[in-house]
Amino acid sequence: MTPTKPLAQIESLPNDILREIISQVATSSRRDVRHFMQSSPELAKSAPDKQVYKRLNLKPFAKNPLWALNNYTQLMERCLESGNMEAHYIKGIQQYFQHNNTNIGLEHLKKSADGLYADSIYLYGIIMTCRGQLEEGRTYLDKLEWKKNTARGDRCWRHIKRSLRGMTFLRKRRYLTTIRNNKPTRLCNLNDMDTRCHKCYYYKQMLKFVNVRTT
Incomplete structure (x- = not known):
């Protein structure tokens, strides 16, 4: 299985679910959010969200x-x-x-x-x-x-x-x-x-x- 296939499945999710996923990642570390964003332009669009900043691990x-x-x-x-x-x-x-x-x-x-x-x-x-x-x-x-x-x-x-x-x-x-x-x-x-x-x-x-x- 190519590494892009699961990513494409994630990208197909509704924006509110994508934002929730990224906000959960944000509780782990800021670096993880950055890596997540770099993996896909579509995911990057959901990252600058208030919920993500609220949960971001500082x-x-x-x-x-x-x-x-x-x-x-x-x-x-x-x-x-x-x-x-x-x-x-x-x-x-x-x-x-x-x-x-x-x-x-x-x-x-x-x-x-x-x-x-x-x-x-x-x-x-x-x-x-x-x-x-x-x-x-x-x-x-x-x-x-x-x-x-x-x-x-x-x-x-x-x-x-x-x-x-x-x-x-x-x-x-x-x-x-x-x-x-x-x-x-x-x-x-x-x-x-x-x-x-x-x-x-x-x-x-x-x-x-x-x-x-x-x-």
Whole structure:
């Protein structure tokens, strides 16, 4: 069987089904979408679709937000316009940390968090907690179910630290004030950052955040 035969069968599908197929491919990687498009001009026509941009996997970009936004401006804008939650996470980091546009940055991070992007849930939650908006911040952190298992939140924090590399990180005075005012009792070992309970979890996560190294 020649390799063009199955491709011809795919090309004969209705456009809405083709777009759905490509959008599913997009969840795997941007490279797979490009290869898919190169295989046929007919398939390429269905690729610049809002649903494709919404689902496009941007994990390589999330590792280096500044590089992504500076080198793939048009692509990132299309992803943002299409409601790609990973794109909002990337934009939120750039605005909040690098440009100090805190309100705009938080808008993007909240949108991504409300879209259930885990890294944004953690980052928005810890920022709001450090800013003194404890109820809202803790509500978002609790969505990661750390009381059952801290692994998911810890994984998000590792991703976030990688995303923040090269960023300008300002230790705002309000962060330090919030941490000082919410120090747990001496019953918790505050020097052991890995052992966390309901009394010290938020405090230790805030400490990790304000002490993060981005260089």
